[in-house]
Amino acid sequence: xxxxxxxxxxxxxxxxxxxxxxxxxxxxxxxxxxxxxxxxxxxxxxxxxxxxxxxxxxxxxxxxxxxxxxxxxxxxxxxxxxxxxxxxxxxxxxxxxxxxxxxxxxxxxxxxxxxxxxxxxxxxxxxxxxxxxxxxxxxxxxxxxxxxxxxxxxxxxxxxxxxxxxxxxxxxxxxxxxxxxxxxxxxxxxxxxxxxxxxxxxxxxxxxxxxxxxxxxxxxxxxxxxxxxxxxxxxxxxxxxxxxxxxxxxxxxxxxxxxxxxxxxxxxxxxxxxxxxxx
Amino acid sequence: xxxxxxxxxxxxxxxxxxxxxxxxxxxxxxxxxxxxxxxxxxxxxxxxxxxxxxxxxxxxxxxxxxxxxxxxxxxxxxxxxxxxxxxxxxxxxxxxxxxxxxxxxxxxxxxxxxxxxxxxxxxxxxxxxxxxxxxxxxxxxxxxxxxxxxxxxxxxxxxxxxxxxxxxxxxxxxxxxxxxxxxxxxxxxxxxxxxxxxxxxxxxxxxxxxxxxxxxxxxxxxxxxxxxxxxxxxxxxxxxxxxxxxxxxxxxxxxxxxxxxxxxxxxxxxxxxxxxxxxxxxxxxxxxxxxxx
Numbered sequence: 001x002x003x004x005x006x007x008x009x010x011x012x013x014x015x016x017x018x019x020x021x022x023x024x025x026x027x028x029x030x031x032x033x034x035x036x037x038x039x040x041x042x043x044x045x046x047x048x049x050x051x052x053x054x055x056x057x058x059x060x061x062x063x064x065x066x067x068x069x070x071x072x073x074x075x076x077x078x079x080x081x082x083x084x085x086x087x088x089x090x091x092x093x094x095x096x097x098x099x100x101x102x103x104x105x106x107x108x109x110x111x112x113x114x115x116x117x118x119x120x121x122x123x124x125x126x127x128x129x130x131x132x133x134x135x136x137x138x139x140x141x142x143x144x145x146x147x148x149x150x151x152x153x154x155x156x157x158x159x160x161x162x163x164x165x166x167x168x169x170x171x172x173x174x175x176x177x178x179x180x181x182x183x184x185x186x187x188x189x190x191x192x193x194x195x196x197x198x199x200x201x202x203x204x205x206x207x208x209x210x211x212x213x214x215x216x217x218x219x220x221x222x223x224x225x226x227x228x229x230x231x232x233x234x235x236x237x238x239x240x241x242x243x244x245x246x247x248x249x250x251x252x253x254x255x256x257x258x259x260x261x262x263x264x265x266x267x268x269x270x271x272x273x274x275x276x277x278x279x
Numbered sequence: 280x281x282x283x284x285x286x287x288x289x290x291x292x293x294x295x296x297x298x299x300x301x302x303x304x305x306x307x308x309x310x311x312x313x314x315x316x317x318x319x320x321x322x323x324x325x326x327x328x329x330x331x332x333x334x335x336x337x338x339x340x341x342x343x344x345x346x347x348x349x350x351x352x353x354x355x356x357x358x359x360x361x362x363x364x365x366x367x368x369x370x371x372x373x374x375x376x377x378x379x380x381x382x383x384x385x386x387x388x389x390x391x392x393x394x395x396x397x398x399x400x401x402x403x404x405x406x407x408x409x410x411x412x413x414x415x416x417x418x419x420x421x422x423x424x425x426x427x428x429x430x431x432x433x434x435x436x437x438x439x440x441x442x443x444x445x446x447x448x449x450x451x452x453x454x455x456x457x458x459x460x461x462x463x464x465x466x467x468x469x470x471x472x473x474x475x476x477x478x479x480x481x482x483x484x485x486x487x488x489x490x491x492x493x494x495x496x497x498x499x500x501x502x503x504x505x506x507x508x509x510x511x512x513x514x515x516x517x518x519x520x521x522x523x524x525x526x527x528x529x530x531x532x533x534x535x536x537x538x539x540x541x542x543x544x545x546x547x548x549x550x551x552x553x554x555x556x557x558x559x560x561x562x563x564x565x566x567x568x569x570x571x572x
Contacts, residue, residue, distance in 0.1 A: 081538070082534075082538065084541075085537065085538045085541040085542065086490070086534050086537040086538055086541070087489075087490040087491070087492070087493045087537055088490070089490075089493040089494060089496075089504070090493055090504070090530060090533050090534050090537060091534070093504070093507075093508075093526075093530045093533075094527065094530040094531065094533075094534055097511075097524075097526045097527040097530055098527055100524075101524075101527055196359075197358075197359035197360070197361075198359075200359045200361050200362070201361060204361065204497055217359070217361065217362065217365070220362075220365075221365060224365070224369065228369075228397045229392070229397070230365070230366050230369040230370050230373075231370065234362050234365065234366040237358075237359075237362050238358040238362055241358050241359055241362070242358065
């Protein structure tokens with residue numbers, strides 16, 4: 001079987017298109033590259049969406065944590081503590097068990113005027129359930145980063161905003177928030193890299209892969225189990241992830257440039273990339 | 280455990296729960312918490328040692344050693360560490376068996392890799408197929424510890440390398456002015472002072488290490504995640520203690536265990552930072568000096 005044929009069969013296998021049966025013997029390098037690459041789609045899906053939605057929740061959590069009102073601050077502190085203080089692996093297990101326990105035929109919401117049935121079955125599927133966990137997890141980690149940045153917004157900036165007559169939402173939107181992002185951006189880049197790495201945990205924790213549609217590591221593990229040779233599939237995953245990491249660094253570097261476009265080019269803060277390990 | 284637990288089917292309420300929570304399997308579950316703590320206790324110094332070696336190699340004046348040190352620290356960047364956790368134990372296992380195969384059975388002619396199989400002579404098997412169960416378990420655990428030490432050693436090397444460069448240059452110059460050799464100034468001046476610079480990174484690493492321990496489950500060790508799944512799954516009436524699916528509560532217990540572990544570590548590390556800042560030429564050390572006056 002030629003490599004083009006293999007590509008046609010397995011390029012979108014992780015999404016359920018193409019050949020249904022996975023290769024069973026005589027694995028070629030082409031098959032391994034194609035299947036693991038097709039699994040990478042899920043890693044990018046989880047990482048990108050969790051990062052996107054998590055960004056907004058993280059901002060809210062950081063602002064809440066910085067609040068002087070006790071009722072607002074405490075929940076934010078606990079949210080950050082619980083998600084940063086426990087392993088993501090356990091969070092996946094716990095979330096899966098909790099989602100399974102939800103009533104199978106949906107929750108009946110009895111509003112006064114209508115009757116709604118909220119479907120819950122989809123939450124036990126990895127594409128939704130794991131995304132929820134990753135979303136909350138990254139929101140907690142980035143929330144802590146943003147909170148730290150929020151605390152170090154220069155006092156003079158706020159005073160200048162006050163002098164211009166800005167207050168409330170306007171001051172936050174125009175002064176505090178952009179400065180917070182500028183300060184947090186290098187750390188936030190690391191968090192993004194770190195989150196993409198964490199997406200490999202999805203199919204190794206509570207969430208089962210349905211019809212063998214898994215992520216990159218799921219297929220790599222499949223090959224390693226079948227051939228009993230870890231020296232080919234895992235380096236392939238490593239190769240793909242280095243590409244993803246480089247892409248993230250490039251993209252976040254561009255955003256960093258835009259955030260700091262008003263600064264003289266010499267004194268612009270450079271991104272220092274220090275990726276972290278598992279959470 | 281208790282004499283009254285002889286016939287679980289007659290028990291009710293709290294008595295049932297007390298007997299249930301002290302059954303033999305639950306004792307194994309409680310012991311597996313010790314496995315996690317043992318892993319932490321062994322891995323942390325081992326990773327520190329690997330890291331120290333890596334950092335020293337990366338600073339070395341000998342070119343190949345320096346390249347090796349740099350490559351080791353750069354290795355884990357950009358690659359998800361779970362890949363390492365899956366890769367290192369199998370690779371190490373096969374590496375050890377292959378070496379033993381070369382030494383013990385030199386006249387073995389068949390290739391080691393036959394299609395999808397990895398075949399070494401029986402005398403080279405690790406552990407030997409005749410050895411008792413506990414040897415197999417200990418070997419698996421040792422491989423897991425090695426995998427953790429390699430991965431976290433690379434991160435520790437990164438931190439220590441940075442810390443060694445953070446010690447003010449003037450300190451080394453003073454040591455040189457006193458006529459110390461590079462070796463002496465390294466051990467007597469640089470190493471004692473670098474810890475305060477390394478501590479933020481190392482404490483971060485410790486937190487990450489704590490949170491990586493559930494991955495033991497992926498390596499086939501019977502750790503707390505294994506037992507939580509095992510005990511929590513629904514038990515039918517053929518079991519001594521039938522119950523529905525309780526995995527949620529078991530995992531909730533694990534979550535609380537980890538939260539407590541990180542909270543306690545945080546407190547200890549804060550105290551350690553204060554302790555190490557004592558007399559250092561840093562802002563925190565300066566603040567302590569001012570407060571003491």
